Amino acid sequence: MSGHSKWKTIQHKKGAADAKRGKIFSRLSKELMVVARQGGSDPSMNPTLRTAIQKAKAANMPADNIDRAVKKGAGEIEGVIFEEIVYEGYASGGVGLIVMALTDNKNRAAAEIRHIFTKNNSSFADKGSVSRGFERKGQIIIDASATDEETLMELALEAGADDIKTEEEAFEILTDPSAYTDVMDALAKAEIATINSEISMVPLTTVPVSDPSQAKSVLKFIEALEDNDDVQNVYSNMDIADEIMDELESGE
Incomplete structure (x- = not known):
């Protein structure tokens, strides 16, 4: 993860x-x-x-x-038409970002997102330069207290999952996008709740971040992007060291 x-x-x-x-x-x-x-x-x-x-x-x-x-x-009832736009760029330390937006005004979205990049000393990258380091996957996060690893692995793999990763407090299930719904259905049938689930962009390799100030800076940048009304999702390849993550979680 x-x-x-x-x-x-x-x-x-x-x-x-x-x-x-x-x-x-x-x-x-x-x-x-x-x-x-x-x-x-x-x-x-x-x-x-x-x-x-x-x-x-x-x-x-x-x-x-x-x-x-x-x-x-x-089109069964009147509504606004939204277009999808994808931006790519780099945060400090070479952390790659993919920003996915849905907007009814492409010029406004581009200007506002570019402003957030500039304000955080970052800039857009050429199309494909960041995204080629990611793959589209179903990503399902489950609290470790919701089930045990053996039960989850048997259920998820039988439903078509590609991989299951165990973290200290959560399980991460990765699936091919075509198998995502089947795995989600199997979890629902087994009454195993998810923390978060989506078709995501998962990094093939990650960029280690071991400096607390850099981690905080990049997370602040990502949060600013996520707060923009046109932004749907932000994906990064940042890998924060466990001790820094513990520090951030404790709010120290």
């Missing part, structure tokens, strides 16, 4: 995600609208939509909100 993913897991467990629930629902609504517009409103015929609905349900998004977003995207 990359350092950024570890940090998001820590924040979620602390309840920090609850404070941003409205923003999370807004992002999920955008995603639902886009995938419904691209592939239709029937989840059985649109696997990408089915995955997005599953993700929204995992975040406890109300069913009415999900249904309304899907109908807006499919």
